Amino acid sequence: MTVSKAAEKSSDKPADTAKGRKDAAELQGQGAGEALQLGELSEQLGYVLKRAQLKVFENFLRCMASLQLTPAQFSVLLLVEKNPGRNQTEIASTLGILRPNFVAMLDNLESRDLCARIRSTNDRRSHILVLTDKGKAVLARAKKLVATKHEARLNELLGQANREALIAMLAKVANEF
Amino acid sequence: MTVSKAAEKSSDKPADTAKGRKDAAELQGQGAGEALQLGELSEQLGYVLKRAQLKVFENFLRCMASLQLTPAQFSVLLLVEKNPGRNQTEIASTLGILRPNFVAMLDNLESRDLCARIRSTNDRRSHILVLTDKGKAVLARAKKLVATKHEARLNELLGQANREALIAMLAKVANEF
DNA sequence: GATATTTGATATGGTCCATAACAATTATCA
DNA sequence: TGATAATTGTTATGGACCATATCAAATATC
Numbered sequence: 001m002t003v004s005k006a007a008e009k010s011s012d013k014p015a016d017t018a019k020g021r022k023d024a025a026e027l028q029g030q031g032a033g034e035a036l037q038l039g040e041l042s043e044q045l046g047y048v049l050k051r052a053q054l055k056v057f058e059n060f061l062r063c064m065a066s067l068q069l070t071p072a073q074f075s076v077l078l079l080v081e082k083n084p085g086r087n088q089t090e091i092a093s094t095l096g097i098l099r100p101n102f103v104a105m106l107d108n109l110e111s112r113d114l115c116a117r118i119r120s121t122n123d124r125r126s127h128i129l130v131l132t133d134k135g136k137a138v139l140a141r142a143k144k145l146v147a148t149k150h151e152a153r154l155n156e157l158l159g160q161a162n163r164e165a166l167i168a169m170l171a172k173v174a175n176e177f
Numbered sequence: 178m179t180v181s182k183a184a185e186k187s188s189d190k191p192a193d194t195a196k197g198r199k200d201a202a203e204l205q206g207q208g209a210g211e212a213l214q215l216g217e218l219s220e221q222l223g224y225v226l227k228r229a230q231l232k233v234f235e236n237f238l239r240c241m242a243s244l245q246l247t248p249a250q251f252s253v254l255l256l257v258e259k260n261p262g263r264n265q266t267e268i269a270s271t272l273g274i275l276r277p278n279f280v281a282m283l284d285n286l287e288s289r290d291l292c293a294r295i296r297s298t299n300d301r302r303s304h305i306l307v308l309t310d311k312g313k314a315v316l317a318r319a320k321k322l323v324a325t326k327h328e329a330r331l332n333e334l335l336g337q338a339n340r341e342a343l344i345a346m347l348a349k350v351a352n353e354f
Numbered sequence: 355g356a357t358a359t360t361t362g363a364t365a366t367g368g369t370c371c372a373t374a375a376c377a378a379t380t381a382t383c384a
Numbered sequence: 385t386g387a388t389a390a391t392t393g394t395t396a397t398g399g400a401c402c403a404t405a406t407c408a409a410a411t412a413t414c
Contacts, residue, residue: 028297037259039258040259041252044251045340045344046234047248047252048344048348049230051273052350052351053223053230055351057223078216078217082216082217083214085205128205150222157353157354158346158349165342166347167220167225169339170226172335173229173232
């Protein structure tokens with residue numbers, strides 16, 4: 001059903017021109033066993049950005065294994081703690097999460113008694129979000145884990161000054177690119 | 178079928194203790210209409226990394242709209258150009274793409290006549306990858322678009338020196354974190 | 355008071371990522 | 385040599401994440 005599935009194999013013997021066959025012959029066994037050259041790829045912003053993000057998320061998940069918190073869940077807890085009394089739409093949209101996709105996230109956090117939906121008396125359509133006591137306690141422990149295991153790792157890799165510069169530049173890119 | 182779907186709604190009136198009701202009352206209409214405070218979130222590496230990556234990919238796609246190349250496809254073309262004669266497993270693994278998922282990507286690129294699979298004569302199991310002439314031409318145009326529209330944007334945002342420093346730090350994080 | 359908008363929610367489809375399994379081919383080694 | 389193991393490209397499949405359309409209830413607008 002994917003677009004790529006609909007792609008027709010143009011021919012069974014691609015590049016089968018006289019020049020094609022000659023070039024192919026020259027390439028047989030090219031640099032076998034040797035490491036590939038990344039070339040310009042290693043200076044492509046998107047490439048290095050994506051790979052760094054994957055590594056950081058991976059490390060985050062390892063650090064949070066005992067609390068079973070994903071980066072997205074951690075960000076929700078942080079934002080609700082900082083902005084108690086806001087509704088789902090407000091929290092979701094500032095995190096770039098679409099409302100439909102935020103429902104399942106909240107179902108999960110609420111089922112673990114980390115946060116609660118409270119019907120607003122001002123506007124009975126909306127749910128006000130609050131951290132439960134357990135949620136506050138878990139978030140406090142999560143922050144310590146992040147500080148001691150996650151950010152500390154980045155500090156010993158880049159140094160305090162570079163770490164702050166990196167985050168500042170990333171924030172600028174995220175906001176103004 | 179998701180995990181979160183299996184989450185049971187613990188109760189219809191969450192946090193309905195005496196303290197819970199009082200706290201909820203205090204929160205009604207909290208900072209309505211005002212912007213939310215990001216708080217510690219804006220200094221979380223993972224958060225700012227992810228958002229920056231999304232913005233950069235988004236901009237990349239806009240710059241490449243005329244060539245219809247995604248960041249992943251661009252990286253494949255770059256790597257094949259730099260390392261002609263390598264097989265699918267080698268190209269995919271250095272890009273962090275799993276072999277099964279690489280098949281559809283190549284089907285797509287091959288159907289557009291950007292690259293070609295050639296049966297190796299040394300090892301008839303493997304397909305050697307090469308850029309077609311059209312693939313080389315498209316990649317050349319893609320590089321120019323990236324340089325003039327994409328990287329130039331980053332330069333005017335951070336400056337040349339900072340841009341290089343950012344990429345160097347991201348590469349370090351990607352490789353050593 | 356009729357109409358439009360907002361909120362949370364459901365259903366659904368797409369894309370990306372990960373694992374298992376398979377046929378063809380090659381490597382290993384008894 | 386020949387039996388067995390490993391590798392390559394591939395298919396099938398399921399999960400996680402993201403996006404859109406739609407809905408009922410509640411509210412806003414006029």
